[in-house]
Amino acid sequence: MKQINEMKLQIPGKSANESFARAALSAFAAQLDPTIDELADIKTAVSEAVTNCIVHGYRDEIGPVYIHAKLYEDNTLTIKIRDKGCGIPDIKQAMEPLFTTCTTGERAGLGFAVMQSFMDKVRVTSKPGKGTCVVLTKKLLSKGAGNA
Ligand SMILES: Nc1ncnc2c1ncn2[C@@H]1O[C@H](COP(=O)(O)OP(=O)(O)OP(=O)(O)O)[C@@H](O)[C@H]1O
Ligand SMILES: [Mg+2]
Numbered sequence: 177m178k179q180i181n182e183m184k185l186q187i188p189g190k191s192a193n194e195s196f197a198r199a200a201l202s203a204f205a206a207q208l209d210p211t212i213d214e215l216a217d218i219k220t221a222v223s224e225a226v227t228n229c230i231v232h233g234y235r236d237e238i239g240p241v242y243i244h245a246k247l248y249e250d251n252t253l254t255i256k257i258r259d260k261g262c263g264i265p266d267i268k269q270a271m272e273p274l275f276t277t278c279t280t281g282e283r284a285g286l287g288f289a290v291m292q293s294f295m296d297k298v299r300v301t302s303k304p305g306k307g308t309c310v311v312l313t314k315k316l317l318s319k320g321a322g323n324a
Contacts, residue, residue, distance in 0.1 A: 177248040177249060177250055177252065178248060178249045179246050179247070179248055179249075180247050180248060180249050181204075181207065181246070181247040182244065182245060182246045182247070183200075183204050183244075183245050184242070184243065184244050184245075185197065185200055185242070185243040185244075185245075186240055186241070186242050186243075187240070187241050187243070188238050188239070188240060188241070189226075189229050189230040189233070189234050189238050189239050189240065189241045189259065189261075190230070190238055191227075191230060193226070193230075193241070194223055194226045194227055194230065195223075197222055197223075197226045197241070197243060198219045198222050198223050198226070199219075200243075201218060201219065201222045201243070201245060201255060202215055202218065202219050204245050204247075205218050205245075205247075205253055205316075207247070208247065208251055208253065208316050210316050211317065214314070214316050214317070217294035217295065217314070218253070218255075218294070218295075218312075218314060220290060220294055221255075221290065221291045221294045221295050221298075221312050221314075222243075222255060222257070222312070224287040224288075224290050224291050225255075225257040225287075225291060225310045225312065226241055226243075226257060227287065228287055228308075228310075229241045229257065229258075229259035229261060229308070231278075231283075232261070232262070232264075232277065232278075233259035233260075233261025233262060233263075233307065233308055234259065234261045234262075235261070235262065239259060239260055239261055240259070240260065241257065241258070241259055242256075242257070242258040242259075243255065243256065243257050243258075244256040244258075250315065251315055251316045251317075252313060252314070252315045252316075253313070253314050253315075253316060254311060254312065254313045255311070255312045255313075256309060256310070256311045256312075257309070257310045257311075257312070258307060258308070258309040258310075259307050259308055260306065260307040261307055261308065262304065262305065263302045263303050263304035263305055263306055263307055263308055264300070264302040264304070264308055265304050267300050267301075267302055270288065270300075271288040271289075271292075271298075271300065272285075273285065273286060273288075273289040274286065288300075291310070291312060294314075295312045295313060295314045296313050296314050296315055297311075297312070297313040297314075298310065298311070298312055298313075299311040299313075
């Protein structure tokens with residue numbers, strides 16, 4: 177499938193940048209003329225993935241979060257969100273609804289479940305000690321102005 181546009185973003189994993197990442201992705205996706213629901217879905221999924229990099233990937237440190245979004249001519253949007261943090265030892269277990277390694281009770285263990293319900297596809301790769309990469313894919317129903 178032909179790629180029609182892309183954008184790359186690198187931000188320090190600070191919580192202030194979570195809303196920035198969400199807004200940036202929303203602005204990028206806007207060229208496809210998405211519905212309000214589609215935009216809300218994308219923003220929520222991006223928030224969850226970026227928050228995971230900040231909270232789990234880097235824990236008490238601040239490290240870089242890399243975002244690479246691509247638009248394809250069939251209105252498919254892919255968003256790659258990557259950190260160089262601690263990594264995930266068991267991805268299958270991490271993606272199970274309600275699984276969390278958070279012990280303070282602040283987290284529900286639903287981030288991946290939310291990403292999966294709001295996007296068409298969620299692919300996770302990770303290496304303990306090296307980092308984690310999440311690729312979110314969604315085909316938008318909108319007619320798309322992306323060729324302009
Ligand atoms: N980028 C990451 N780096 C390291 N571990 C991660 C990363 N993303 C997720 N995990 C692990 O996967 C688990 C499940 O993630 P998920 O987002 O589903 O739930 P949560 O973050 O614990 O809770 P919630 O998202 O509901 O606040 C996390 O508790 C964490 O152990
Ligand atoms: Mg989470």
